[in-house]
Amino acid sequence: MEGKRRRLQSESQAQSVILLTKIKEFTRALLTDLTNGRSPLIVIDRFRSYCAVPDANCFCASDLPCGKEALTLRTKSRAHRLVVMLRVMLIVQKLLQENKHSSKRDIYYTYPSLFLDQSVVDQAINDICILMQCSRHNLNVVSAGNGLIMGWIRFSEGERKFDCISSPNSVHPVPVHVEDVQDIISVAQYILVVEKESVFQRLANDQFCNTNHCIVITGRGYPDIPTRRFLRLLVENLRLPVYCLVDCDPYGFDILTTYRFGSMQMAYDTKHLRVPEIHWLGAFPSDSERYFVPKQCLLPLTAEDKRKVEAMLLRCYLQREVPQWRLELKLMLQKGVKFEIEALSTHALSFLTDSYIPSKIERKLIM
Ligand SMILES: [Zn+2]
Incomplete structure (x- = not known):
């Protein structure tokens, strides 16, 4: 060691x-x-993670530069x-x-x-x-690290030990120096990524990891680089299925695509940050009917929401790689409503833990 x-x-x-x-x-x-x-001339490659032509025959996912920019x-x-x-x-x-x-x-x-x-x-x-x-x-430029983790995993980051297995429902910060992470040991069956800290805490309170042998991670909103690099490291090392649970709104969907395809800002480094193996577990726009989300929990999409959805529908990788995601996104626009993950719990507080998440995985109601 x-x-x-x-x-x-x-x-x-x-x-x-x-x-x-x-x-x-x-x-x-x-x-x-x-x-x-x-006069010095510096030429910088430009990268993009997607373009806005749904059926484009483009190179957006190939990690090749899409153009150049000159600084003088x-x-x-x-x-x-x-x-x-x-x-x-x-x-x-x-x-x-x-x-x-x-x-x-x-x-x-x-x-x-x-x-x-x-x-x-x-x-x-x-x-x-x-x-x-x-x-x-x-x-040597690093961010403070926003992510949290719990579940059936043990690893070290330099001298620091993270023993989550001894207490799978206690919350640990995601390591910042991901390159120093080693000795990863896990007995989990899958990795669950949740968008929000409130949902993560709900699962911790419900002792979710006692009944479900998994690892749960949250980036607390848009995930930072350490969280995405660490998730990628876990997927590469443990080769476990990964599921993502986000709000059923344009921001939730955008966060889901950030995990899977990377962000536009970091497109030059996407090959180290994206997790193409990630599946969408929910909440789908079609879940509102399947799980009887009460009408008062369905909020109308704002004009800004609609613009964001329309713009996202054009992203080339959706059509090319996950057309079923795109159909659900289209449905969000057709229904004209959004809802939070917590809206699923109106029938029972522990609905996510006891029913929604395990049954979605078991019945393969994922995309
Ligand atoms: Zn493209």
Whole structure:
């Protein structure tokens, strides 16, 4: 175990050395251009996780770039983007040299008057990852971690031990340094991903994992990178079926697609973040009739909801890979209503635990 840990450490050190060399080469080439009176030209690949043509014969899922973007000092906006990128690159260089970690927010607060906005820093970090062909955690830029886990699993993250098996209904945070996770042991039969913390806590209170031998994870809304990387790591290591339970509304559906196909913002790194094996367990728009959701729990879609659904219906991966999901999404628009997962529990508080989730899995009422 000690040997494995040392190997993981030396792997990440070697990765840092490679990145530091790349950064040095990049800045040297830039300086050479400037000292020779040439305006530097940085070409950055563009990636997208989907396009808006439902039956497109496109490459959106192939991890290939879909175009290029040029950064120069010639126009003011591009020049600012380049300056921000260089400044962030210097911060990253220091982090790697000192073997320290930082959040995107910390980086923003080092030069708020130059950066002006967090999104500018986020874009710079993405641009650096694309240029250096690496993932964000390779830059030692990490997020605080929002995800929670419980269930029949044990693992370690560096020196830290996560023994969920000894108490499967107690809640643990999802590890932030996913590259340091090892010794994963599990006796679970499946992994359940839930959108919301309130539903996760409901399952914990119901002792869901006592009767259901599974692992439950929540990203608490739109999942962050550690949660998605950790889920992917579990699926790759344990090869268990994965189910996803989200609200029956446009946001729930969008979160479901983020887990399965990745987000547009992180499209350049989707191959490390998506979980194509994930199945949709519910709540389907058609569930409102099947499970007798009372009329007062069905809320009308707002104009914004409708616009979001219409835009999502155009995403190319839905038609290509999960046409049955698309039909349900269409049904949401036709019915013109949405409902929360909790609306299923109006008949009995523990309905999700006692009936809905186990029976959906047993009867394969999943997509
Ligand atoms: Zn496409």
